[in-house]
Amino acid sequence: LQHIFSLSLVLAALVCKGQNPIIQTKFTADPAPLVYHDTVFLYTSHDEDDAPPGQGKFLMRNWLCYTSTDMVNWTDHGEVASLKNFKWADKAITGWGGFDNGAWAPQVIERNGKFYMYCPVQGRGIGVLVADHPYGPFKDPIGSPLIGAKYDSIDPTVFIDDDGQAYLYWGNPNLWYAKLNKDMISLAGEITKDSSIAKHTGQPDPFHYQEGPWAYKRNGHYYMAYASTCCPEGIGYAMSKSPLGPWEYKGYIMKPNKLSTGNHPGIIDYKGKSYVFGFNYRLNFMQTDKHHERRSVCVAEITYNADGTIAEQPWWQE
Numbered sequence: 001l002q003h004i005f006s007l008s009l010v011l012a013a014l015v016c017k018g019q020n021p022i023i024q025t026k027f028t029a030d031p032a033p034l035v036y037h038d039t040v041f042l043y044t045s046h047d048e049d050d051a052p053p054g055q056g057k058f059l060m061r062n063w064l065c066y067t068s069t070d071m072v073n074w075t076d077h078g079e080v081a082s083l084k085n086f087k088w089a090d091k092a093i094t095g096w097g098g099f100d101n102g103a104w105a106p107q108v109i110e111r112n113g114k115f116y117m118y119c120p121v122q123g124r125g126i127g128v129l130v131a132d133h134p135y136g137p138f139k140d141p142i143g144s145p146l147i148g149a150k151y152d153s154i155d156p157t158v159f160i161d162d163d164g165q166a167y168l169y170w171g172n173p174n175l176w177y178a179k180l181n182k183d184m185i186s187l188a189g190e191i192t193k194d195s196s197i198a199k200h201t202g203q204p205d206p207f208h209y210q211e212g213p214w215a216y217k218r219n220g221h222y223y224m225a226y227a228s229t230c231c232p233e234g235i236g237y238a239m240s241k242s243p244l245g246p247w248e249y250k251g252y253i254m255k256p257n258k259l260s261t262g263n264h265p266g267i268i269d270y271k272g273k274s275y276v277f278g279f280n281y282r283l284n285f286m287q288t289d290k291h292h293e294r295r296s297v298c299v300a301e302i303t304y305n306a307d308g309t310i311a312e313q314p315w316w317q318e
């Protein structure tokens with residue numbers, strides 16, 4: 001068993017025949033898929049093998065990249081960025097375990113041939129990195145956080161509307177947003193707190209936004225998927241007629257499951273099908289019955305109804 005879980009081993013390619021979790025050689029979370037040309041670039045956060053037991057005890061230092069052209073075989077490109085990319089993040093981070101847990105959920109987007117990676121450094125804010133290639137090397141062009149720490153600054157998601165306006169959203173427990181300039185590394189306006197997706201009140205409520213937003217536009221509808229309810233977290237989503245909301249809750253894409261305290265959606269269309277990525281804790285629980293923050297990225301096909309709503313999916317097929 002120890003051999004199977006020798007997760008420091010870097011495999012050039014992983015073949016898993018459509019089985020979840022799709023990445024089985026490292027613990028990965030917070031999937032951020034990017035379709036570029038004919039390839040899916042899957043950026044993830046990285047739970048270290050030696051994350052200590054206990055919920056919320058993250059040990060996260062870098063961001064990884066995988067690629068696929070068939071959604072079954074995933075090639076491991078290793079680390080594409082790390083906390084070391086951000087000079088401003090070199091001081092000790094307070095809360096949630098210190099500096100080593102800081103490399104949380106990223107997203108990468110392409111614009112005019114450049115790749116922009118939005119990275120939360122937990123406790124310090126959201127930074128942005130730029131590269132000429134999807135594999136990097138990524139560099140920090142501004143030398144300071146794009147979004148300061150005071151705005152619930154984790155879990156960035158970014159999309160560019162048809163008119164060229166880019167939007168950055170993020171946050172736990174609130175959803176925040178700001179317009180980006182065309183350079184993608186500066187804000188085009190004020191930082192605003194969304195008031196239509198509200199944090200739960202402690203009552204059982206399947207509707208509430210928790211964290212992990214994933215913004216996109218499809219067939220004229222604006223979508224905000226997110227980790228919904230806590231905990232465990234499922235994947236819920238809201239729709240809007242505008243990128244600025246108001247957001248109307250539409251349901252679960254996937255209901256919470258007691259085997260997974262967290263979740264974090266990433267949604268794409270690829271080669272005529274639609275997919276939701278997220279994660280579970282299956283590999284961790286195969287190794288030990290103790291809860292560690294050692295998560296594993298999963299994917300499921302989704303289908304859209306004629307009105308743009310999304311059909312609910314069962315828990316990850318394993």
Ligand code: FUB
Pocket residue numbers: 029030045058104105154155211212227262263264
């Ligand atoms: O991976 C660290 C945090 O856990 C993310 O920022 C959240 O979305 C949750 O997945």
